[in-house]
Amino acid sequence: MATVLLIDDEIIFHRMIEHALRPLGHMVYTELTGTQGLEAANILKPDVIITDLNLPDISGYEVTRRLRRDPAFAHTPIMVLTSQAGLQDKLASFESGADDHITKPFEPEELVARMTVLLRRMEVIRHALPSGEGAVPTKMAKMIAVHSLRGGIGTSTLAVNLAIALRSLWNTPTLLIDLVLMAGQVALLLNMPLKRTWADLAGIDPLEMDTEALHSIIENHKSGLSFIAAPTFPTEAEMLSDETLNVSLKLLRPHYDYLIADLPHDFSEVALIALEMADVILLVLAPELSSLRAAAAALDTYTKLNYPPEKIKLVLNNVFPKHGLPRDRIEQALKKPVTLSLPYSPDILVQSINLGKPILYHSPDEPISVLLEDFAFFMSTEEHKKIRPEKPTQAWKRVYDRFMEARKAKEKQSQR
Numbered sequence: 153m154a155t156v157l158l159i160d161d162e163i164i165f166h167r168m169i170e171h172a173l174r175p176l177g178h179m180v181y182t183e184l185t186g187t188q189g190l191e192a193a194n195i196l197k198p199d200v201i202i203t204d205l206n207l208p209d210i211s212g213y214e215v216t217r218r219l220r221r222d223p224a225f226a227h228t229p230i231m232v233l234t235s236q237a238g239l240q241d242k243l244a245s246f247e248s249g250a251d252d253h254i255t256k257p258f259e260p261e262e263l264v265a266r267m268t269v270l271l272r273r274m275e276v277i278r279h280a281l282p283s284g285e286g287a288v289p290t291k292m293a294k295m296i297a298v299h300s301l302r303g304g305i306g307t308s309t310l311a312v313n314l315a316i317a318l319r320s321l322w323n324t325p326t327l328l329i330d331l332v333l334m335a336g337q338v339a340l341l342l343n344m345p346l347k348r349t350w351a352d353l354a355g356i357d358p359l360e361m362d363t364e365a366l367h368s369i370i371e372n373h374k375s376g377l378s379f380i381a382a383p384t385f386p387t388e389a390e391m392l393s394d395e396t397l398n399v400s401l402k403l404l405r406p407h408y409d410y411l412i413a414d415l416p417h418d419f420s421e422v423a424l425i426a427l428e429m430a431d432v433i434l435l436v437l438a439p440e441l442s443s444l445r446a447a448a449a450a451l452d453t454y455t456k457l458n459y460p461p462e463k464i465k466l467v468l469n470n471v472f473p474k475h476g477l478p479r480d481r482i483e484q485a486l487k488k489p490v491t492l493s494l495p496y497s498p499d500i501l502v503q504s505i506n507l508g509k510p511i512l513y514h515s516p517d518e519p520i521s522v523l524l525e526d527f528a529f530f531m532s533t534e535e536h537k538k539i540r541p542e543k544p545t546q547a548w549k550r551v552y553d554r555f556m557e558a559r560k561a562k563e564k565q566s567q568r
Contacts, residue, residue: 153177154199154271159189159215160233161208165256169202172260173267186210190218197224199274200267205234205245213248217458220249220428223292227402229270231263247424247457273358273399293327293408294533297430299415299423301446305438306469306494308332309501311414312341313512313521314434317528319377320512320547322536324409327370328379331397331426332416333389336382342373343508349381350397351388358395363403375513378408394421401429409533419453432531433459436467439476448486465491472496492527495520516550526551 156178158169166182173180181196183189186207193201201219205212212232219225231252232245245253251273252266298311308330315328330336330350339346348369356365370378383389405411413426427433433454437447447466454464466483468490470476483489497520504511511521529537529551541548 153179154267155179155196156181156200156202156267157189157193157196157198158182158202159184159186159192159207159212160202160204161185161206162204165204165233168260169263172264176264184208186212186215189215193219193225194222198228200229200231200270201225202231202233202263202267205232205236205241212250213244216245216248216250226292227274229267229274231267231270233258246421247428249428293405293411294432294531295405295411295413295426295430296432296434296531297413297415297426298434298436299417299427299450300436300443301417301450302437302443303417305436305443305471306501307417307436308337308341308414309505310434310436310467310469310494310524311412312338313510313524314528314531315379315410315412316373316375316377316510316512317525317547318410318412318532319375320516320545321525321528321532321551322409322541322548323376323543323545325407326377326410326412327404327408328377328412328414329401329404330380330382330414331422332414333382333392333422334386334416336414338379338414339371339381341505341508341510342377342379344371344373344379344381346381346384347371349383349388350392351383353396353400354388354391354393356396358393358399361396361399361403363407366400366403373513375510394425397422398425401425405429409536424457427454427457427459431463433464434467435464436469437482438469438471439479439482440472441477444477444482444485451486451488461488464488467491468493470494470496492523494523516547522550522554526554 156173158166158180160166161184170180181192183192186209189203203212203215216230219230230250231254232250233254233256234241235256242253251270254263298307300307311328315326319326328338330338352369353365369380372378415423415426435447435450437443466488468479473496479490479493500511500515500518511518512524515521525547
């Protein structure tokens, strides 16, 4: 049976939950504060963690966030108990990384039922992980989420080409997922037919999801990139539950080195699931006022969600030739540096979109392709960047040659 860690400063709830769970064979350990709970979690490695929201030292939200930052608790079911029943309170629980939210007072039978569901889901995930004996893997895909609150500024194009660049650099499993469920364009940008999409998972209970079902909707581009397409019609997207997507992403990550997610232009539950899981968020904006305001709103929301500042990188896409807001003004307004500035390149990009020919695959020598390829190297894992591949790809050789040329030029300049 399960080992359960309960973090709550009200002893009455200790007794209530113990009386509900121990007759079923579960081992229940209790702590009174968030700090003590975190220490106990590291020692016990419980199967389920139940935390109250209002603790004497730190909140249950903070307990949940700290646990989720530790890979050892990436998949551990976490339940938040609170007397707050509002929608915003529930969303805050889920945004912090909790799997469930229960309002006090509650019936013990309800808690037992919900915990049983979480344990069953955990078993599904454990058995699907490629680490043997159901162990949580130490290696997970680096997940990059491409996001913007304003459409039409190249987020999907960036996601597609970044994914192809990462696959071309390292020749390792790379998955591009289209989470713009109402109107995704990833398949179109790759010129691939819509044979299978996320919609094909709509009839599967999330608790019965497995890698076999997921592999059935994964398509492969001739570049070697794997991808999952968005549904063909919005009505199909509505049939897909957020829980299905949540479980699917957790099952997919151990099978790839890189996972790139093209997100909807909002903070819907789908977007929040991916943003929370992501190692890096690429926030895309154009050099105009409405896009700047949208970027400011996104950054403010990321802050409220307690995402670390280093997780967010700004990408400036110059979608028109002149009269755009200067880069330094944008950085000053957003109080954040631009990590990547893409040049105005309408001809090649429009042709690439209309023909479904990603520039990183069909035109790697174009200036914008060079920029994106170097950026993909910058976004790669430290493990990849530090070690020369045993069999370097052509993409890796191009990046290396450019790096050596730049270093020689810098050395010459310093000698003058």
